[in-house]
Amino acid sequence: GENVGLHLPTLSVQEGDNSIINCAYSNSASDYFIWYKQESGKGPQFIIDIRSNMDKRQGQRVTVLLNKTVKHLSLQIAATQPGDSAVYFCAESPGQGAQKLVFGQGTRLTINP
Amino acid sequence: SQTIHQWPATLVQPVGSPLSLECTVEGTSNPNLYWYRQAAGRGLQLLFYSVGIGQISSEVPQNLSASRPQDRQFILSSKKLLLSDSGFYLCAWSEGHLEAFFGQGTRLTVV
Numbered sequence: 290g291e292n293v294g295l296h297l298p299t300l301s302v303q304e305g306d307n308s309i310i311n312c313a314y315s316n317s318a319s320d321y322f323i324w325y326k327q328e329s330g331k332g333p334q335f336i337i338d339i340r341s342n343m344d345k346r347q348g349q350r351v352t353v354l355l356n357k358t359v360k361h362l363s364l365q366i367a368a369t370q371p372g373d374s375a376v377y378f379c380a381e382s383p384g385q386g387a388q389k390l391v392f393g394q395g396t397r398l399t400i401n402p
Numbered sequence: 403s404q405t406i407h408q409w410p411a412t413l414v415q416p417v418g419s420p421l422s423l424e425c426t427v428e429g430t431s432n433p434n435l436y437w438y439r440q441a442a443g444r445g446l447q448l449l450f451y452s453v454g455i456g457q458i459s460s461e462v463p464q465n466l467s468a469s470r471p472q473d474r475q476f477i478l479s480s481k482k483l484l485l486s487d488s489g490f491y492l493c494a495w496s497e498g499h500l501e502a503f504f505g506q507g508t509r510l511t512v513v
Contacts, residue, residue: 296443323501332408332492332504333446378446382500388434388453390502392446 297376299397302369308400312362312379312393321382323390324353324364326375333378336364366398374400404429408493408505415512421466421480423508425493428474433495435476436502437468440490452476488512 302308314322320341325333339346339353339362346353352365362379379393408425415421427433437449448461450468458468465484469477476493488511496502 297445321500325504330490330507330509332494332507335501335503338501380502388498389436389448389451390496392448395445397443 297395297397299399301399301401304371304400304402305368308366308369308373308398310364310366310377310396310398312364312396314360314362314379314381314391314393316381316383316391317357317360318384319381319391320384322353322355322362323380323382324351324362325378325380327378327395328375336377369398369400371400371402374398404495404503406493406495406503406505408508410508411506412509413511415483415510417485417512418482421478421483421487421510423478423491423493423510425476425478425505426474427476427495430474430495430497432473433497434502435470436494436496437476437478438492438494438504440492440507442490446492450478483512485512 323338324336326336327333337348337351337353339355344355350367354363366373376395376397378395380390382390405428434453436451438446439449440446450458450460452458452470455470455473466480491508493505494502
C-alpha cells in the first residue's frame with residue numbers, strides 16, 4: 290500500500306488506562322476486518338476479528354468497533370499492561386472474491402509504567 | 403492444527419549474493435500463501451501471493467521472485483541482492499480472504 294513507507298504513528302498510554310487505536314479503511318465493499326498485534330522481532334498475531342454485519346465485538350480486554358458509515362475501525366484495550374506494548378495493524382478483506390488482506394499503516398502502542 | 407515454518411530467522415548476506423527464503427505450512431491444504439516485507443518501523447508491504455501451485459502474483463516490481471513448487475511450500479528468491487533488499491520478511495498463509503497467519507519472520511541484512 291501507499292503507506293508502507295511512512296513512520297508508524299505512536300500512542301503512549303499509562304499502565305492500567307484504556308487505549309483506543311483507530312483505523313480508517315478504504316473499501317466500502319470490505320466485509321471482514323481483523324486486528325493484529327506485532328511484538329518486536331516477531332510476526333503479527335491475530336487479536337480479534339469482526340464481520341461487516343456487526344458493529345461491535347468483544348474479546349478478553351479487547352473490543353473492536355466497526356462504523357461502516359464512515360469506514361472506521363477501532364480497537365479498544367482495557368486496563369493496559371506492559372505486554373500490550375506492540376505495533377497494532379488493522380486489515381480488511383475486500384469481499385468474498387478477494388484473495389488477500391489489505392493492511393493499514395499500523396500504530397505503535399507504548400505502555401508507560 | 404495448522405503451523406507455519408519460516409527459516410532462517412536471521413540472515414546476513416553480501417551485496418550481489420543470491421537469496422533463498424523458505425516457508426512451509428502444515429495442517430492445511432491448498433492455502434493462499436504470501437510474502438511480506440517490513441522495513442524497520444514501517445508497515446507491511448505485500449510482495450507476492452499465491453493461490454495454488456505454480457501460481458504467483460507479484461504486487462510490486464522488485465529484485466525478488468517467488469515460487470511455489472509444492473502446495474504448502476513458498477520460496478522467496480533473488481539472484482543478486484541489493485542493499486535495499488534488507489528488511490524483515492514475513493511469510494503468511496490463509497484460507498481465501500479470511501485471516502492470515504504469519505510466520506516468525508526472517509531478518510535479512512544485506513551488507
